[in-house]
Amino acid sequence: MIKNANIKIQKLNEEIKTLKERIKQREELLKERARSYQEIGTINYLDVLIGSQSFSDFLDRAGAVTTIITADQDLIQQHMDDKKVLEDKENEAKDLLVKLENYGESQKKLKSELDIQKKNKDDIMQSLKDKEEDLENEKLSLEEQNSLLDSQKEAIEKAIKIESEKKTQVATKKENEAKSTSSSIKANTNVSKKTKGVWTTPAQGRLTSTLGERWNKFHAGIDIANSADVPIVAAADGVVSRSYYSTSYGNVVFISHSINGQVYTTVYAHMDSRVVKTGESVSKGQQVGIMGNTGQSFGQHLHFELHKGQWNASKSNAVNPLDYISI
Known part of the structure; x- marks a missing residue:
């Protein structure tokens, strides 16, 4: 025209x-x-x-x-x-x-x-791309969750077996005394005084965050910060259910515990490095890594979770670690 x-x-x-x-x-x-x-x-x-x-x-x-x-x-x-x-x-x-x-x-x-x-x-295409990436990240997260759940089953079975073997080795000659001691411990598994000696502090440092709401999200554990390269240790005897690098947790170790018939799971996240492998048995106080700032983390610290039962994505089994350990 x-x-x-x-x-x-x-x-x-x-x-x-x-x-x-x-x-x-x-x-x-x-x-x-x-x-x-x-x-x-x-x-x-x-x-x-x-x-x-x-x-x-x-x-x-x-x-x-x-x-x-x-x-x-x-x-x-x-x-x-x-x-x-x-x-x-x-x-x-x-x-x-x-x-x-x-x-x-x-x-x-x-x-x-x-x-x-x-x-x-x-803008719509970018939004769709972002959603696709979010879905992909969520998909990876689900894969991690499934892998964790599968590995926890094996670790829990192994932890229970180890605890059973230890009980057999330290069983007293008197069956009634052994039953009495076992009943006393089982009745007070939620009381920190009765579990004295079972748990230990996983790292030395200052407490910077506790379990509860934080930034409109549920913070399922505690944070222990330290500027030095302090070692991270197992909070109790157990079996490493998973040791790997996570996009959110960074270098992380999951340990399954069987304590007086009760299953617990501890999580050690954002570490600079790990020194234990999946499936390995660990003792209370044994080093599992070095404090760091990996994954979705802001500043060097240990993010420590304690779950009464298995770890799950909703973290519904999370309990306050301060009821079991002292900082």
């Missing part, structure tokens, strides 16, 4: 130029004739006819007068026609220019709207 309009405007401008030149030439001719009339006076065509010497001369003079008058009328008519055509073509050219300007404005507006639509589309 724009190309055709520009071609038409160019053609109109050429025609307008030609008309202006023709009109200018004709105006010069008419001015010249007007000057001639002024110099010789007004022509009386009747005197010309009466002054004829014969009928033949009269006819000749009549024909000449008619020719002159007709020529003058034709010249003036052509001049008027050309001016009218010039005006029409100039108006047509102006109308086309206005249409082109309006079209240009509409194109700018359309382009602006398309740019907005493109931006909205890009």
Whole structure:
């Protein structure tokens, strides 16, 4: 459309130029004739006819007068026609220019709207991409959860077996005393005083965060911070159910414990490094890693969780570690 309009405007401008030149030439001719009339006076065509010497001369003079008058009328008519055509073509050219300007404005507006639509589309695509990445991360998290649950089963079975073997080795000769001691411990598994000696502090440092709501989320453990490269130790005897690098926990170790028939799980997260492997048996106080700042962490610290039962994604089994250990 724009190309055709520009071609038409160019053609109109050429025609307008030609008309202006023709009109200018004709105006010069008419001015010249007007000057001639002024110099010789007004022509009386009747005197010309009466002054004829014969009928033949009269006819000749009549024909000449008619020719002159007709020529003058034709010249003036052509001049008027050309001016009218010039005006029409100039108006047509102006109308086309206005249409082109309006079209240009509409194109700018359309382009602006398309740019907005493109931006909205890009935003939607980015949002979908972010959601896809979130889903992918969630998928990986689910894979981690399933792997943890599977490995916990094996570790718990092994921890229970180890505890059973230890009980057999330290069983007293008197069955009644052994039953009495076992009953006393089982009845008070939730009382820290009765479990004295079973648990130990996993790291030396200052307590910076406790179990509960934090930043509108449930903080399922405690944080122990220290600027030194302090060792992280197992809080109790148990079996390493998982030792790996997690996107959220960083370098993390999960340990399954069986204490007086009750299963516990401890978590040691954000460590700089790990020194135990999955499936390995550990003793209370044995080093499992070095305090660090890996995964989704802000500052060097140990994130320590204690679960009465298995660890799960909702962390519904989380209990307050401060009820079992002292900082």
